Amino acid sequence: MFTKFLLTVAVVAVIWFGFRAIQRRAERRDQAVRPPTGAGKRFTPEMDGDSVRDLVKCPICNTWRPAGAASCGRSECPN
Ligand SMILES: [Zn+2]
Numbered sequence: 001m002f003t004k005f006l007l008t009v010a011v012v013a014v015i016w017f018g019f020r021a022i023q024r025r026a027e028r029r030d031q032a033v034r035p036p037t038g039a040g041k042r043f044t045p046e047m048d049g050d051s052v053r054d055l056v057k058c059p060i061c062n063t064w065r066p067a068g069a070a071s072c073g074r075s076e077c078p079n
Contacts, residue, residue: 053066053067054066054067055067058072058077060072060074060076060077061074061077
């Protein structure tokens with residue numbers, strides 16, 4: 001009877017530790033894939049405003065494009 005109880009506890013412990021090991025490995029893999037947050041990720045517009053452009057909505061194809069950009073390819077497109 002006591003050995004049965006011990007066996008049950010051992011099986012539960014093995015499953016528990018195995019699950020934790022798998023979870024830890026998956027966490028480590030996620031951290032490896034994900035680049036470190038922050039550090040040079042922020043967009044800083046140039047002071048001359050050249051890197052910031054207003055977008056113009058094309059009434060034909062409903063896409064937002066920078067003014068003066070190449071045509072979207074449709075013949076009716078006013079851009
Ligand atoms: Zn267009």
